[in-house]
Amino acid sequence: MSRRPRLSSxxxxxxxxxxxxxxxxxxxxxxxxxxxxxxxxxxxRSSPARSGGMSSRPAPQRxxxxxxxxxxxxxxxxxxxSRPTTxxxxxxxxQGSAADRxxxxxxxxxxxxxxxDEARExxxxxxxxxxxxxxxxxxxxxxxxxxxxxxxxxxxxxxxxTVGVVVAAVDDYDDDTTTTVTNVTTVTNVTxxxxxxCEAQITAVKGQNFYQCGANWYTRAYQGDAVVYVPSGPxxx
Amino acid sequence: MNHTRRxxxxxxxxxxxxxxxxxxxxxxxxxxADPTAATAVSEQDPAARALxxxxxxFVARAPAMSVTMRSGYDAIQADGQRIEFGERRRILxxxxxxxxxxxxxxxGERGTVVFDGRWIxxxxxxxxxxARVEKAGTLDQALVYMVRDLxxxxxxxxxxxxxxxxxxxRRATSVALVEECSxxxxxxxxxxVRSADxxxxxxxxxxxxxxxxxxxxxxxxxxxxxxxRADLYDWSVAPKVDAAAFAFVPPAGAEQIMYLEPRPPSxxxxxxxxxxx
Numbered sequence: 001m002s003r004r005p006r007l008s009s010x011x012x013x014x015x016x017x018x019x020x021x022x023x024x025x026x027x028x029x030x031x032x033x034x035x036x037x038x039x040x041x042x043x044x045r046s047s048p049a050r051s052g053g054m055s056s057r058p059a060p061q062r063x064x065x066x067x068x069x070x071x072x073x074x075x076x077x078x079x080x081x082s083r084p085t086t087x088x089x090x091x092x093x094x095q096g097s098a099a100d101r102x103x104x105x106x107x108x109x110x111x112x113x114x115x116x117d118e119a120r121e122x123x124x125x126x127x128x129x130x131x132x133x134x135x136x137x138x139x140x141x142x143x144x145x146x147x148x149x150x151x152x153x154x155x156x157x158x159x160x161x162t163v164g165v166v167v168a169a170v171d172d173y174d175d176d177t178t179t180t181v182t183n184v185t186t187v188t189n190v191t192x193x194x195x196x197x198c199e200a201q202i203t204a205v206k207g208q209n210f211y212q213c214g215a216n217w218y219t220r221a222y223q224g225d226a227v228v229y230v231p232s233g234p235x236x237x
Numbered sequence: 238m239n240h241t242r243r244x245x246x247x248x249x250x251x252x253x254x255x256x257x258x259x260x261x262x263x264x265x266x267x268x269x270a271d272p273t274a275a276t277a278v279s280e281q282d283p284a285a286r287a288l289x290x291x292x293x294x295f296v297a298r299a300p301a302m303s304v305t306m307r308s309g310y311d312a313i314q315a316d317g318q319r320i321e322f323g324e325r326r327r328i329l330x331x332x333x334x335x336x337x338x339x340x341x342x343x344x345g346e347r348g349t350v351v352f353d354g355r356w357i358x359x360x361x362x363x364x365x366x367x368a369r370v371e372k373a374g375t376l377d378q379a380l381v382y383m384v385r386d387l388x389x390x391x392x393x394x395x396x397x398x399x400x401x402x403x404x405x406x407r408r409a410t411s412v413a414l415v416e417e418c419s420x421x422x423x424x425x426x427x428x429x430v431r432s433a434d435x436x437x438x439x440x441x442x443x444x445x446x447x448x449x450x451x452x453x454x455x456x457x458x459x460x461x462x463x464x465x466r467a468d469l470y471d472w473s474v475a476p477k478v479d480a481a482a483f484a485f486v487p488p489a490g491a492e493q494i495m496y497l498e499p500r501p502p503s504x505x506x507x508x509x510x511x512x513x514x
């Protein structure tokens with residue numbers, strides 16, 4: 001009677017210890033592969049204060065609502081269709097159908113003028129907004145607190161490249177596209193990883209290291225202040 | 238008797254009231270005479286703004302300079318805890334088109350960024366890798382590109398551009414003198430600046446070289462209102478500039494890797510579902 005509970009207690013204790021050890025090992029492994037993004041002990045280094053910029057805008061307003069300004073013109077009131085002086089008023093004043101038709105023509109011209117004015121105003125407003133956006137872009141150039149990635153991946157563009165490296169490019173329509181980067185000015189969209197998904201096998205070819213995880217190959221790249229990994233093709237033969 | 242007694246009791250109260258009025262009047266007088274106490278009264282202090290712009294103009298007009306920046310910033314954790322991380326940078330710049338920044342983070346990670354007028358090069362010694370991107374132009378243009386587009390961390394980068402005085406004057410909605418501070422190796426003036434985006438405090442050296450000795454920025458719109466703090470020392474506005482300092486020579490065995498430019502989150506179509514798209 002008393003043996004069974006004792007055995008189950010021992011079993012639970014052993015499993016708990018194994019579980020704790022495994023969790024600790026997994027944590028240390030993840031930290032070891034964590035690259036430079038996170039801080040020690042799992043603390044995040046991400047902060048809008050990190051850049052020491054002198055401009056700072058709340059992130060949600062810019063990233064989540066990029067099109068609010070463009071939407072503004074459509075929120076304007078519709079062109080006014082009833083004039084302060086109506087054709088019926090004029091008709092009553094002038095007492096004649098010809099005068100009415102004349103009045104209607106003038107009315108139409110007035111409406112068209114109104115529409116053109118509205119359109120011009122909308123265009124002007126849109127142009128002003130676009131200019132303001134551009135101005136914000138240049139004025140707030142040191143505000144990248146909300147652009148700072150604290151994730152394990154980031155969408156990036158290659159702006160400085162090494163000759164002959166093949167990267168697995170991101171295409172918004174076709175995820176399988178690959179692009180060969182052949183010069184330093186080529187701009188290619190890729191997905192960067194903060195750390196490799198495995199303990200990779202390293203192959204060095206002509207001074208370039210290639211990291212292999214199963215069928216996938218990666219090369220290193222510089223992003224912000226960190227060294228990251230981008231999917232690549234296999235090393236050249 | 239009763240009347241006399243009441244009168245006798247009322248007299249100390251009147252004396253106390255007089256003393257209180259006199260103390261209040263004296264305090265007001267003292268406050269008016271002491272310019273440092275004017276902070277609470279007026280935040281639009283032309284003399285304070287002039288000090289601020291003197292500093293900005295002095296820094297912007299220096300043909301070359303070097304400085305060490307020991308900085309720290311708050312990282313507000315998911316649970317709201319405030320953690321400070323630190324960095325130290327040695328900055329050497331020569332206008333119009335050269336800069337070298339060597340950084341050491343509080344976790345020991347090091348890095349170097351060099352702009353030689355044509356190439357921006359970033360080097361990470363621990364990995365022995367470097368990346369380069371061509372960006373011919375002025376130092377102002379390179380700083381904007383590095384910070385805005387490459388998302389490099391160069392704190393107070395705006396301070397090293399020639400447009401700093403105009404920019405600071407336009408952004409500062411109020412400038413106030415806090416106090417004269419004697420805790421640095423030189424006497425400094427502590428200014429409090431407010432802008433629409435951030436609150437800024439500067440300790441500016443008094444004398445012929447009005448250089449910022451300490452800067453504190455509060456990001457009042459960000460969750461948790463984190464701060465950036467930097468002490469600036471070993472200033473030189475006439476440093477010995479060795480041309481080799483701006484010429485990056487890859488160490489033996491260094492691997493050249495790609496330079497990536499992060500895409501703003503609004504440009505990113507969808508989040509990936511796995512580790513790799």
